Amino acid sequence: MKTGKLLAFGCFAAIGVGLMSCSKADVFDSNAANELKKEQQEKDYTSNFVKKYGAVEGKSWDLATLATSYTLESSNRALTRDGNYNADATVGEMLVNKATIDWMSDNMKAGKNNVKKGKPFYLQVPNNSFTIVPIFQGTASYYWQLWMHVDGLGDKLVWSKGDIEYITKEGATDWKKPGTGNTGMNNAFQIKAPTYTFANLPVDANMYFYLLVWDSFDKFKDQSINPRKLTSLNQMMLALIDCDVPSSVPAGNEVSIIGCEDNAKGDFDYEDLVFMMYGNPAPPIKHVEEVIEGTPKRFMMEDLGEEHPDFDFNDVVVDVITNRVKTQYFYDIAEDGSWTLTDTKTIKNLPDIAVVRAAGGILDFTLTIGNTTWKKSEKVPNYQQMLNTGRDGEINYDKELDSFEVVGWNPTKNNISVTVEGNPNDITFPRTGEAPKVIAVDPTTKWMNERTPAPESWFKD
Numbered sequence: 073m074k075t076g077k078l079l080a081f082g083c084f085a086a087i088g089v090g091l092m093s094c095s096k097a098d099v100f101d102s103n104a105a106n107e108l109k110k111e112q113q114e115k116d117y118t119s120n121f122v123k124k125y126g127a128v129e130g131k132s133w134d135l136a137t138l139a140t141s142y143t144l145e146s147s148n149r150a151l152t153r154d155g156n157y158n159a160d161a162t163v164g165e166m167l168v169n170k171a172t173i174d175w176m177s178d179n180m181k182a183g184k185n186n187v188k189k190g191k192p193f194y195l196q197v198p199n200n201s202f203t204i205v206p207i208f209q210g211t212a213s214y215y216w217q218l219w220m221h222v223d224g225l226g227d228k229l230v231w232s233k234g235d236i237e238y239i240t241k242e243g244a245t246d247w248k249k250p251g252t253g254n255t256g257m258n259n260a261f262q263i264k265a266p267t268y269t270f271a272n273l274p275v276d277a278n279m280y281f282y283l284l285v286w287d288s289f290d291k292f293k294d295q296s297i298n299p300r301k302l303t304s305l306n307q308m309m310l311a312l313i314d315c316d317v318p319s320s321v322p323a324g325n326e327v328s329i330i331g332c333e334d335n336a337k338g339d340f341d342y343e344d345l346v347f348m349m350y351g352n353p354a355p356p357i358k359h360v361e362e363v364i365e366g367t368p369k370r371f372m373m374e375d376l377g378e379e380h381p382d383f384d385f386n387d388v389v390v391d392v393i394t395n396r397v398k399t400q401y402f403y404d405i406a407e408d409g410s411w412t413l414t415d416t417k418t419i420k421n422l423p424d425i426a427v428v429r430a431a432g433g434i435l436d437f438t439l440t441i442g443n444t445t446w447k448k449s450e451k452v453p454n455y456q457q458m459l460n461t462g463r464d465g466e467i468n469y470d471k472e473l474d475s476f477e478v479v480g481w482n483p484t485k486n487n488i489s490v491t492v493e494g495n496p497n498d499i500t501f502p503r504t505g506e507a508p509k510v511i512a513v514d515p516t517t518k519w520m521n522e523r524t525p526a527p528e529s530w531f532k533d
């Protein structure tokens with residue numbers, strides 16, 4: 073329509089200067105030329121994509137698993153930046169003796185279902201520094217990373233599998249590394265553990281831990297999409313509080329031990345990885361009182377009308393979350409601090425929402441999700457810049473450029489599209505066998521830095 077109007081205006085202008093060459097046929101030709109240009113652009117995109125990533129025939133680009141996600145309702149709230157916050161840890165080393173290992177394995181028996189020992193939890197940032205000390209990794213071929221979420225600050229990688237050493241008997245000096253594969257730390261007698269000390273986090277901010285889990289270290293290296301996310305909000309971790317203070321921990325500190333389960337269909341022994349947390353006081357463990365479940369899909373898009381796509385698939389990154397349910401938990405807390413769950417309340421049919429995470433192009437665009445539209449220039453400041461793709465500082469994968477409710481969303485049909493200023497071709501969700509300008513993944517898949525092409529593993533069978 074826009075093109076038609078411009079052409080008509082062109083005709084009057086031409087009449088004005090006495091050139092009578094404008095006719096219906098020209099308009100038709102011009103439209104036809106535009107169509108050809110559109111078609112050519114599509115063909116070029118397809119051939120460039122195939123050259124880089126291989127054949128597209130029979131391939132579908134909806135790669136999301138629709139795994140349930142969990143968040144605290146208060147999560148992601150922006151912080152006022154008057155504090156001098158720092159999410160980086162100071163890294164050190166600590167020797168952990170057998171007494172602590174024995175305490176851990178007595179209280180978190182391997183192979184035993186320990187689910188009754190805990191409830192879903194989060195923590196709060198104390199008004200003092202605190203330290204995380206990994207003390208154990210179990211035997212499994214999965215590869216994992218332990219992440220810490222702090223409201224407003226985002227997500228921080230704490231510990232990756234394999235980064236620990238141990239010896240098996242008294243007097244031995246041959247430190248072993250369990251590594252990133254299928255070796256655990258059975259018979260550990262003494263552990264040389266990394267320590268991660270956090271200071272200057274926003275006091276009283278909610279925080280929680282989660283694991284990202286890949287099927288193997290090779291899958292992780294391959295940057296394979298959709299690692300599983302297992303959080304303390306959903307009882308995939310167990311917190312044991314008021315533990316004995318091991319001799320290696322400075323006196324006066326409180327110690328908690330947190331065990332993690334690496335498989336949602338696992339044995340719930342919570343000893344797949346275990347870490348100690350200490351501080352004076354240690355970060356308080358809070359029962360989850362309210363959690364929001366949802367089924368998210370992340371859409372990553374390429375080509376904002378550039379002549380040569382760079383396949384960084386970060387030109388629009390948006391999460392659309394459906395099936396949202398709020399669950400409230402009610403507890404009775406006894407004088408000794410023990411607690412029993414007394415009731416739960418569930419609120420269903422919360423509105424679907426979309427969260428725009430990144431915009432790695434400089435052109436204005438309109439995003440349509442179901443019946444809802446969102447225009448970049450109307451909703452984000454500095455819209456002519458690349459946002460949250462590594463050009464304006466380090467990428468914050470937890471950042472919301474904007475979030476809004478959507479209506480008419482159909483997660484099966486992927487009724488999402490983008491119109492880019494100046495580009496005749498809308499970006500729509502690809503049919504099977506089309507070269508994709510949009511792919512759907514889980515939100516555990518991170519988008520690329522600016523101008524870094526998506527890895528080939530994303531587009532393998």
Ligand SMILES: [Ca+2]
Pocket residue numbers: 333334335338339340341342343344
């Ligand atoms: Ca387990």
Ligand SMILES: [Ca+2]
Pocket residue numbers: 374375376381382383384385386387
């Ligand atoms: Ca791009």
Ligand SMILES: [Ca+2]
Pocket residue numbers: 384385386387432433461522523
């Ligand atoms: Ca880009």
